[in-house]
Amino acid sequence: MGNKLTACTSILIGKDASIDGTIMIGRNEDAKAAWPKHMVVHQRGEMPNHFISKDTRLEIDLPEESARYTATPEWTDKDGLFEEDGINEYDVAMSATESAYSNPLVLGYDPLVENGLNEEAMITVVLPYVKTAREGVQRLGNLIAKYGTGETNGVLFADNDEAWYFETGAGHYWVAQRIPDDSYAVVANQLAIQEIDFNDTNNFMFHPGIQEFVEKHDLNPDPATFNFRKIFGTADRSDAIYSEPRVWVGHQMFSPQQATEETPESTELPFIMKPDHKLSIFDAQNYLSNHYEGTEFDPLGHGEHAHKYRPISLAKTQESHILQMNRPGANIHWLAMGVAAESTYVPFFNGITDTPAPYKRGKLPAQLNSAYWIFKHASVLVDSHLHDFLPLLRDVQKERNAAAIKMIAETDRRLPSLKGEARATFLTRQSDDYATDTLNTYKKLSLELITKMTDYCELNFNTDENL
Numbered sequence: 001m002g003n004k005l006t007a008c009t010s011i012l013i014g015k016d017a018s019i020d021g022t023i024m025i026g027r028n029e030d031a032k033a034a035w036p037k038h039m040v041v042h043q044r045g046e047m048p049n050h051f052i053s054k055d056t057r058l059e060i061d062l063p064e065e066s067a068r069y070t071a072t073p074e075w076t077d078k079d080g081l082f083e084e085d086g087i088n089e090y091d092v093a094m095s096a097t098e099s100a101y102s103n104p105l106v107l108g109y110d111p112l113v114e115n116g117l118n119e120e121a122m123i124t125v126v127l128p129y130v131k132t133a134r135e136g137v138q139r140l141g142n143l144i145a146k147y148g149t150g151e152t153n154g155v156l157f158a159d160n161d162e163a164w165y166f167e168t169g170a171g172h173y174w175v176a177q178r179i180p181d182d183s184y185a186v187v188a189n190q191l192a193i194q195e196i197d198f199n200d201t202n203n204f205m206f207h208p209g210i211q212e213f214v215e216k217h218d219l220n221p222d223p224a225t226f227n228f229r230k231i232f233g234t235a236d237r238s239d240a241i242y243s244e245p246r247v248w249v250g251h252q253m254f255s256p257q258q259a260t261e262e263t264p265e266s267t268e269l270p271f272i273m274k275p276d277h278k279l280s281i282f283d284a285q286n287y288l289s290n291h292y293e294g295t296e297f298d299p300l301g302h303g304e305h306a307h308k309y310r311p312i313s314l315a316k317t318q319e320s321h322i323l324q325m326n327r328p329g330a331n332i333h334w335l336a337m338g339v340a341a342e343s344t345y346v347p348f349f350n351g352i353t354d355t356p357a358p359y360k361r362g363k364l365p366a367q368l369n370s371a372y373w374i375f376k377h378a379s380v381l382v383d384s385h386l387h388d389f390l391p392l393l394r395d396v397q398k399e400r401n402a403a404a405i406k407m408i409a410e411t412d413r414r415l416p417s418l419k420g421e422a423r424a425t426f427l428t429r430q431s432d433d434y435a436t437d438t439l440n441t442y443k444k445l446s447l448e449l450i451t452k453m454t455d456y457c458e459l460n461f462n463t464d465e466n467l
Contacts, residue, residue: 007031008313009188009246010098011287012156012163015326016181019278023163025156026284027095027324028340029072029084033315036075036362036372038082039335039348039355039403044068044089047128051378055080055120058147066128070333070348072319075372076361080120087089087350090131091160092309093323094124094467098154100191102170109217110170115149122155133157133164137205140166145207148172153188160326164205167193169232173213176205183272184279186250186287188243189196191233192271196226229271245297245309254279256368264297264309279335281324281345282401288320289313289340300386313341319372320345329412330427336396337372342379342393344442345422346402346435348410349427356432358439376441379448385456389449397447400438407434 013024029037052059054077067090071083085095097119102112117125122140130136136157155166157176165185166176177193179185180203185192192446196204196213197201207213214220220231245264252259254275257388262269291311292298299307299314314322320340324332331350348355362370368377382389411430418426 003460005244007189007242007310008098008318009186009288010095010154010156010165011178011184011186011250011284011286011322012158012165013163013279014163014179014181016182017184017275017279019280020406021326022327023158023160023325024281024284024322025093025095025158025163025325026288026320027085027098027156027336028312030314033321034364034366034376035318036370037072037319037337037365038075038362039072039359039371040070041352041354042066042069042128042230047124048076051125052119053080053118053121056115056118057151058115058117058118058121060125060143060147062122063129069127070350070352071123071127071419072321072335081124082120083123084319085323085333086123086127087323087325088127088130089351090135091132091325091331091350091391092130093156093158093308093325093331093333094127094136095321095323096126096153096158097151098156098187099189100152100167101189102152102191102232103234104216104345105168105238106173106219106232109219110172110213112150113171113370114150115284116148116150116171116350117143118149118222118241119153120153122153133162134205137164137166139350141174141176141205143205144168144174145172145211152191154192156323160331162398163325165193166205167191167228169210173207173210173232175207175210175228177271178203180272182252183274185271185273186247187271190239190243190247191229193228194271194462196228198226210364213323217335235267240267241308242310244269245292245314246354249292249295249312253287253290254283257308266439281322284322285334285336285340285345287312288322288336289343313339315339327412329408330416332408336375339379341376342382344397345404346438346440347404348435349411351424352431353424353426354428354432356439359435369441374439374442374446378446378449381446381453385440385453388452392445392448395436396441400441403437404434 017109069088070086157164163179322334334345358371362372
């Protein structure tokens with residue numbers, strides 16, 4: 001796809017901010033309304049020692065040893081891999097990327113690099129080679145400092161101890177901030193990180209020359225502080241319509257008592273927030289599925305402001321994922337194919353050896369033996385008669401969510417007695433069974449919707465029953 005300029009939305013949740021002590025990082029991958037994704041497992045040692053990007057032609061020598069990891073690549077690698085998200089065998093999670101924008105002033109002194117390391121390759125050249133989230137931050141930072149990047153991006157990392165958000169600000173300069181354990185962050189296509197404390201290496205990482213670069217070129221509008229967002233980012237009218245409302249609605253969902261003064265177009269929305277209540281996996285899913293429900297900005301509504309702001313969940317979402325870490329059993333790669341609001345998050349346990357065949361296929365034109373297209377099929381049918389069909393979809397989603405929690409609880413109970421190959425086989429079977437059951441449920445839903453639609457045809461006539 002070349003430079004996709006994906007317009008994603010992200011969420012990061014610390015372990016003390018969650019209801020069950022887990023760490024969650026999640027993101028919607030938004031680019032094209034019809035562009036299939038696959039879900040795969042790369043085996044240990046599978047990666048080549050030399051990588052060539054089909055997107056930018058960048059060449060990188062890779063370490064000899066590569067770890068097992070999950071990923072969601074494109075249906076075609078013609079323009080690159082775009083593996084986007086995954087968890088490796090060392091329980092490191094990574095999601096790349098949240099597209100953002102740098103201002104012309106910083107780009108004048110450190111331009112984007114045409115053949116640099118972009119979104120397309122980040123998962124592939126980082127995730128198989130790191131054993132902690134901090135190692136992931138450092139490896140990506142080192143690669144961007146060395147090779148440069150052609151995009152401004154945010155990248156999410158997590159392990160069983162902490163979550164990090166990483167941002168590039170120009171061709172080579174970057175920073176990263178640890179999400180406090182009792183907090184969360186939501187990000188929507190803007191540089192988000194604010195004040196950097198260069199003396200606090202427990203919570204901040206950064207390009208070693210970033211302070212000198214900013215000082216040398218007089219880039220800091222307030223030299224008494226170092227606000228990364230204000231120095232490197234943008235704050236224009238497009239941000240107010242496109243980005244800030246998605247952050248605002250996250251704060252309204254999770255911190256309404258603190259966010260009473262915020263508006264959808266507020267330009268100073270904080271990056272780090274504490275929730276008013278503990279957040280569950282379904283809170284994270286509901287955020288990534290949000291389209292301003294209950295407000296005048298819902299595009300499914302009919303008010304004059306129904307299409308004023310860009311929603312979080314929209315037709316161009318290819319897949320949505322939440323990587324749930326620090327679990328008592330196996331960590332989970334939750335994946336919703338297609339539009340999150342009209343799909344279901346399927347839990348794949350970390351440690352599986354393979355994914356069901358429908359998750360590994362799907363291309364253009366549509367084919368209904370593909371997980372991506374099975375979910376999209378139901379989605380477009382629901383869209384055709386939203387008022388009538390949305391309740392049927394919601395019933396399916398509720399049933400599948402409850403079934404997921406039940407299956408995960410059963411899996412957690414069995415895991416302590418299983419080791420090695422037996423554990424991997426069990427996790428794979430549990431993931432496969434739930435994923436397959438969910439696909440069958442959506443196939444059944446589509447057939448039910450088609451059946452109901454047969455009498456919706458305009459070529460209809462109400463005949464007098466006495467004739």
